[in-house]
């Protein structure tokens with residue numbers, strides 16, 4: 727799990743809870759002045775993170791994994807079930823990245839049908 731390894735670079739103090747429940751600010755591991763906005767999506771929304779990895783793949787990025795790691799309240803189960811049950815994120819990363827054109831992955835459209 728590449729993302730899980732990268733999540734180790736993120737320190738607990740680099741994660742801040744935002745005003746809205748389920749929203750977080752996570753500091754970039756590349757630049758200490760850069761913070762990504764992350765949201766678990768709540769009841770009606772979809773999870774999102776403003777980092778490049780997430781916007782390219784729609785898959786949970788290292789910032790999500792860092793929160794799973796450090797925050798007792800927000801876990802994988804906190805993601806909306808319609809997102810978790812999406813077939814794309816059940817695939818092993820190697821399969822996804824070797825066989826699928828990442829720009830063709832549209833988990834939000836699929837799961838909202």
Ligand SMILES: [Zn+2]
Nearest residue numbers: 775777787789
């Ligand atoms: Zn991210």
